Amino acid sequence: xxxxxxxxxxxxxxxxxxxxxxxxxxxxxxxxxxxxxxxxxxxxxxxxxxxxxxxxxxxxxxxxxxxxxxxxxxxxxxxxxxxxxxxxxxxxxxxxxxxxxxxxxxxxxxxxxxxxx
Numbered sequence: 497x498x499x500x501x502x503x504x505x506x507x508x509x510x511x512x513x514x515x516x517x518x519x520x521x522x523x524x525x526x527x528x529x530x531x532x533x534x535x536x537x538x539x540x541x542x543x544x545x546x547x548x549x550x551x552x553x554x555x556x557x558x559x560x561x562x563x564x565x566x567x568x569x570x571x572x573x574x575x576x577x578x579x580x581x582x583x584x585x586x587x588x589x590x591x592x593x594x595x596x597x598x599x600x601x602x603x604x605x606x607x608x609x610x611x612x613x
Contacts, residue, residue: 499522499523499526499527499537499539499540499543500538500539502519502522502523502539502543503523503538503539503540503542503543504542506519506542506543506546507542507546510546511550513547513550513551516543516546516547516550517547519543520540520543520544520547523537523539523540523543524537524540527539527540555568556568556569556572557569
């Protein structure tokens with residue numbers, strides 16, 4: 497795969513999310529295979545940008561639902577949690593982070609530095 501050519505092609509108007517996602521995974525693997533961090537690779541980032549634009553990520557980051565005035569990100573996360581529970585999902589594809597909130601709001605502590613009180 498030539499990830500840079502793929503990235504340019506994706507920018508030309510591809511709208512198939514599954515195709516873009518597969519291309520992203522392949523481009524990331526290719527970048528890693530070349531010793532480049534995928535998150536820093538120009539082609540990977542360009543593909544992510546297109547995917548984010550199609551999924552209207554800007555609405556997630558900055559938007560509110562026009563009907564309920566609920567924060568869009570919270571609405572999406574709540575729907576995902578609800579659907580996962582309905583489907584009886586015990587675990588996701590990604591490992592869960594084992595961090596707990598620190599007594600100082602907004603800070604996280606690492607599991608091995610937790611208080612044992």
